[in-house]
Amino acid sequence: MTKKHKAIALISGGLDSLLAVRVLQEQGIEVEGINFYTGFCVEGHTHAIRNHDKDKQKRNNALWAAEQLGIKLHIVDVIEEYKDVLLNPKHGYGANMNPCLDCKVFMVSKAVEWVKENRKDGFDFIITGEVIGQRPMSQRKETMPIISEESGADDILLRPLCAKNLPATKPELEGWVDREKLYDFSGRNRKPQMALAEKFGFKDYASPAGGCCFLTDKNYSAKLVDLWEGRGSREYEMDDIMLLKVGRHLRPKPEFKLIIARDAGESKYLEGYRKQFVTIQVVSHNGPLTIIDGDITSDDYELAAGIVARYGQGRDAEQVEIEISVPGQEKLTMTTKPLSIDEVLEDWHV
Amino acid sequence: MSTHELDARRMLCPMPVIKTQNKIKELADGDILDVICTDPGALSDIPAWARINGHEVVGHRENDDELIISVRVSR
Ligand code: SF4
Numbered sequence: 001m002t003k004k005h006k007a008i009a010l011i012s013g014g015l016d017s018l019l020a021v022r023v024l025q026e027q028g029i030e031v032e033g034i035n036f037y038t039g040f041c042v043e044g045h046t047h048a049i050r051n052h053d054k055d056k057q058k059r060n061n062a063l064w065a066a067e068q069l070g071i072k073l074h075i076v077d078v079i080e081e082y083k084d085v086l087l088n089p090k091h092g093y094g095a096n097m098n099p100c101l102d103c104k105v106f107m108v109s110k111a112v113e114w115v116k117e118n119r120k121d122g123f124d125f126i127i128t129g130e131v132i133g134q135r136p137m138s139q140r141k142e143t144m145p146i147i148s149e150e151s152g153a154d155d156i157l158l159r160p161l162c163a164k165n166l167p168a169t170k171p172e173l174e175g176w177v178d179r180e181k182l183y184d185f186s187g188r189n190r191k192p193q194m195a196l197a198e199k200f201g202f203k204d205y206a207s208p209a210g211g212c213c214f215l216t217d218k219n220y221s222a223k224l225v226d227l228w229e230g231r232g233s234r235e236y237e238m239d240d241i242m243l244l245k246v247g248r249h250l251r252p253k254p255e256f257k258l259i260i261a262r263d264a265g266e267s268k269y270l271e272g273y274r275k276q277f278v279t280i281q282v283v284s285h286n287g288p289l290t291i292i293d294g295d296i297t298s299d300d301y302e303l304a305a306g307i308v309a310r311y312g313q314g315r316d317a318e319q320v321e322i323e324i325s326v327p328g329q330e331k332l333t334m335t336t337k338p339l340s341i342d343e344v345l346e347d348w349h350v
Numbered sequence: 351m352s353t354h355e356l357d358a359r360r361m362l363c364p365m366p367v368i369k370t371q372n373k374i375k376e377l378a379d380g381d382i383l384d385v386i387c388t389d390p391g392a393l394s395d396i397p398a399w400a401r402i403n404g405h406e407v408v409g410h411r412e413n414d415d416e417l418i419i420s421v422r423v424s425r
Binding site: 059060071074075077 | 363399
């Protein structure tokens with residue numbers, strides 16, 4: 001009996017990584033999963049915020065995938081390190097703010113690091129669910145060797161779903177895995193993956209349309225760019241990333257924007273930010289909690305209050321009472337007339 | 351065997367899971383970790399994480415808006 005070989009698999013939670021792992025398990029390879037949390041992942045957080053999402057399935061797909069596969073999953077917080085990937089991608093961005101190629105290189109390099117740090121666990125190689133031609137930016141025939149080289153993984157990076165279209169890697173050359181039993185998927189057609197999923201009996205798997213993170217989303221990217229422009233610097237903290245997913249964002253002036261909760265769930269979530277931000281709320285009527293991101297002076301309170309009032313139940317009232325609270329100061333109340341629908345300009349909406 | 355507490359209030363998933371995972375690395379077999387969180391998503395994610403990695407969720411209780419999930423460490 002030869003030694004059982006071990007692989008660490010990048011798990012996004014999508015179908016491809018699920019299949020890649022199962023293909024190797026079928027060959028008797030022992031697999032563990034690793035999942036990187038950049039802060040932008042579609043997984044998790046927003047699901048808990050909005051009211052109407054409460055009933056939606058709240059599973060984390062990476063955890064779900066690991067459970068289906070019966071493998072351990074290590075989730076790694078890479079929020080800080082990821083900033084440099086997003087801010088300075090050597091290979092540029094995709095259709096939106098998604099630096100997919102650099103992101104892949106980064107993640108594989110983190111997996112390489114993991115293998116080294118956990119040498120006692122004896123991982124022999126790394127696998128991903130990449131498929132040639134699947135994604136226009138990061139998954140092309142030319143990008144596969146770039147990822148292998150720049151990540152430092154070189155020939156210990158195996159892509160079971162398209163291995164047959166690529167030069168043989170060490171696990172294949174050494175006979176740890178049988179190349180013949182790997183696949184040659186390519187292109188955007190998902191049918192072969194779906195057929196394989198069927199064969200393995202996987203159901204209810206996640207198939208995100210755009211990609212694995214919010215950076216492929218047009219609206220989200222626009223908000224991120226707006227945030228950087230508003231601040232005059234391309235920096236962000238975890239709270240910023242979260243807040244871009246919550247509420248309606250309106251920027252009536254370059255110096256500040258309003259984040260207006262869209263329902264009670266979001267209001268409650270924004271409550272948690274009261275100590276950090278100026279908040280505005282209608283008190284004479286029901287209305288959403290709003291936080292102000294940026295620098296607002298008292299000259300603009302009237303404007304901001306009018307906008308906030310527009311989104312509360314008192315929108316048609318002559319006057320509403322508003323409470324403004326600035327962290328560390330006494331609360332301020334004022335009455336204001338809600339702006340009319342036409343007064344809330346289209347291009348304020350981020 | 352001892353009981354430990356982890357404050358994961360205001361963190362959104364998967365952060366409570368990551369913090370739980372990292373904390374449990376330091377704990378011994380049989381120890382109990384009470385994770386205090388506010389994201390209801392943790393109620394499905396922490397048990398899923400525990401199942402996968404061989405630990406056991408021995409109970410959970412709710413306190414106002416807080417959720418306390420108790421995990422027993424298994425080595
Ligand atoms: S979609 Fe997001 S997480 Fe996925 S490769 Fe692109 S940048 Fe990375």
